[in-house]
Amino acid sequence: MVILEAAALAKRFGSVSAVREVSLTVGTGQIVGLLGPNGAGKSTTLHMLLGLITPDGGSIHMFGLDLARHRTEVLSQINFAASYVDLPGVLHVREVLDTFARLYGVRRPRVRVEEVVELLDLGPLRRRRVMELSSGQRTRVQLAKALINEPSLLILDEPTANLDPDAGDRIRQLLVRVAAESGRAMLITSHNMQEVERMCHRIHFMSEGRIVASGSATELTDVYGADDLEEVFIKVARSVARS
Numbered sequence: 001m002v003i004l005e006a007a008a009l010a011k012r013f014g015s016v017s018a019v020r021e022v023s024l025t026v027g028t029g030q031i032v033g034l035l036g037p038n039g040a041g042k043s044t045t046l047h048m049l050l051g052l053i054t055p056d057g058g059s060i061h062m063f064g065l066d067l068a069r070h071r072t073e074v075l076s077q078i079n080f081a082a083s084y085v086d087l088p089g090v091l092h093v094r095e096v097l098d099t100f101a102r103l104y105g106v107r108r109p110r111v112r113v114e115e116v117v118e119l120l121d122l123g124p125l126r127r128r129r130v131m132e133l134s135s136g137q138r139t140r141v142q143l144a145k146a147l148i149n150e151p152s153l154l155i156l157d158e159p160t161a162n163l164d165p166d167a168g169d170r171i172r173q174l175l176v177r178v179a180a181e182s183g184r185a186m187l188i189t190s191h192n193m194q195e196v197e198r199m200c201h202r203i204h205f206m207s208e209g210r211i212v213a214s215g216s217a218t219e220l221t222d223v224y225g226a227d228d229l230e231e232v233f234i235k236v237a238r239s240v241a242r243s
């Protein structure tokens with residue numbers, strides 16, 4: 001089932017065309033990756049999907065509903081995590097999760113908070129203030145917050161950016177398991193090609209605001225005659241830069 005359908009999205013910032021004619025879909029249980037060099041338009045695309053900025057063109061449908069016309073209903077079924085979004089630093093981890101559970105109108109909030117604490121291994125950090133946490137620990141709190149409302153669609157901007165290799169691997173496994181077991185759809189950006197190769201069913205490469213290549217990791221490595229996704233990335237980025 002199609003969870004997210006974006007068609008011909010466009011966004012300009014003054015003279016910069018940040019996103020041009022971007023179309024993509026994400027289905028139930030599917031993990032889709034959005035890749036591309038710095039400034040390609042990935043975050044701008046995610047921010048339009050989250051209703052944080054208004055597209056100049058195109059349409060966004062989630063669960064069959066137009067985001068522009070059914071904003072509250074749509075946004076209550078999705079969630080987002082990114083390391084650049086600040087959580088209230090003076091609150092304890094437990095208080096942050098309680099607050100978001102109530103904001104999202106989660107049924108049985110205490111039970112759900114305990115579930116995400118367990119899932120993200122936050123037990124020992126429950127009573128620590130967010131401002132006292134390391135960046136990797138904050139990333140885990142962000143992901144717990146993103147799962148609190150059991151979203152049908154999870155949008156993750158570089159979900160493992162601050163994590164050490166062991167924590168990053170655990171989070172990747174967790175997200176893959178969550179998508180497979182609960183059918184949650186995920187759209188992620190990442191500069192970690194191994195992560196994308198391992199997690200994503202479908203990948204879109206963006207460059208200068210456009211999607212310039214799409215497929216599974218295997219399809220893309222075949223098409224570009226590359227050994228791995230990192231080589232594909234470099235070939236795509238350099239071929240666009242030359243053209």
Ligand SMILES: Nc1ncnc2c1ncn2[C@@H]1O[C@H](COP(=O)(O)OP(=O)(O)OP(=O)(O)O)[C@@H](O)[C@H]1O
Nearest residue numbers: 013016017018036037038039040041042043044045
């Ligand atoms: N609020 C803004 N005002 C002006 N220009 C912006 C704004 N947000 C983004 N841009 C520009 O839009 C383009 C796309 O930026 P965006 O942040 O979407 O890229 P990105 O692919 O997420 O990059 P990165 O990998 O570095 O995070 C860039 O040229 C950026 O400078």
